[in-house]
Amino acid sequence: MNLALFDLDNTLLATDSxxxxxQFLIGQGVLDREVQEAKxxxxxxxxxxxxxxIDAFLDFQLQPLSRHDRRQLDAWHAEFMTRRIRPNITRQARDLVERHRAAGDLLAIVTATNSFVTGPIAREFGISHLIATIPAQDCRSGRHTGKPTGLPAFRAGKIDRVEAWLESIGTWWGSFPQSYFYSDSHNDLPLLSLVSHPVAVDPDATLEAHAGQQGWPIISLR
Structure with missing residues (x-):
């Protein structure tokens, strides 16, 4: 069994969730367009x-979750999946995941985007392991606090979060003959440089240049 890790935004998705x-919340009138769209x-x-x-961004991203109850948020997210996410999942992305699943690999999505946004997307791909930034919740009410909890899964933080997850399931890097990580972003160079098979997916210019220098595969899922 090998390990297959996937970035989400602009990698498995042909957009940034x-x-x-x-933008979806702005369109719903939940966020003020004039102020929030520019930010x-x-x-x-x-x-x-x-x-x-990342701290300033998470404050911006997570605050709207704290202003609404979970039932309303879930209703918006269901519409968000229909309008903004499923149209941006390509057949090539689904096929890539299925090839690794068919090979018996351990699959996980590793993303800086928070788990409220990305949990349903991971389920859409049939991937049960999600390593994402975690929005804090009040343990009694279940409402989001507007703050993150723990280490964000961002840049080198992705390595720490992956290693903690592997330890939690009784494994480590050496448990896998081969490890893969697919990403579009130079922000993911720390984790890409750690796995045995880094793959640049529709990469940004910085990652594309680095992948070319290192001889890493460059693929498109578009």
């Missing part, structure tokens, strides 16, 4: 440039 969720675009540009302040 973080960005799309905020959403700014944060996305910072992510692409490798200058994102």
């Amino acid at each position: 973080d960005f799309e969720w905020a 959403n675009i700014e944060f996305y540009a910072q992510y692409q440039a490798g200058t994102l302040d």
Whole structure:
């Protein structure tokens, strides 16, 4: 059994679920378009440039979850899946996941996007293991607090989170003859550099150049 790890946004998805969720809420009138859209675009540009302040971004991203009860959030998310996510899952992405599943590999999505947004997307792919940034919840009411809990699954934090997950299921890197990680972003270079089979998927310019220098495969799921 090998280990197959997948980034989500702009890798398995032909879009960014973080960005799309905020835009969806703006379209629903939940967030103010004039203020929130500009901030959403700014944060996305910072992510692409490798200058994102993850704490500032999570404060922006998670605050809307704290203002609404879970039933309303789940209803919005169901519509979000229909309108924004499923149309951006390509046959090539589904086939890649299925090839690894058919080979008997252990599959996980590893993403900086929070688990409220990404949990249903992981289930859409039939992937039961999700390593994502975790939004904190009040243990009594179940409402989101608007803050993250634990280490965000971002940049080198993805390595820490993956290793903690592997330990929790009684394994480690050496348990697998081969390990794969698929990503589009230079922000994922720490984890890409750790696995035995890094794969650049529709990569940004920085990752594409690095992959070319290192002789890593470059593929498209579009």
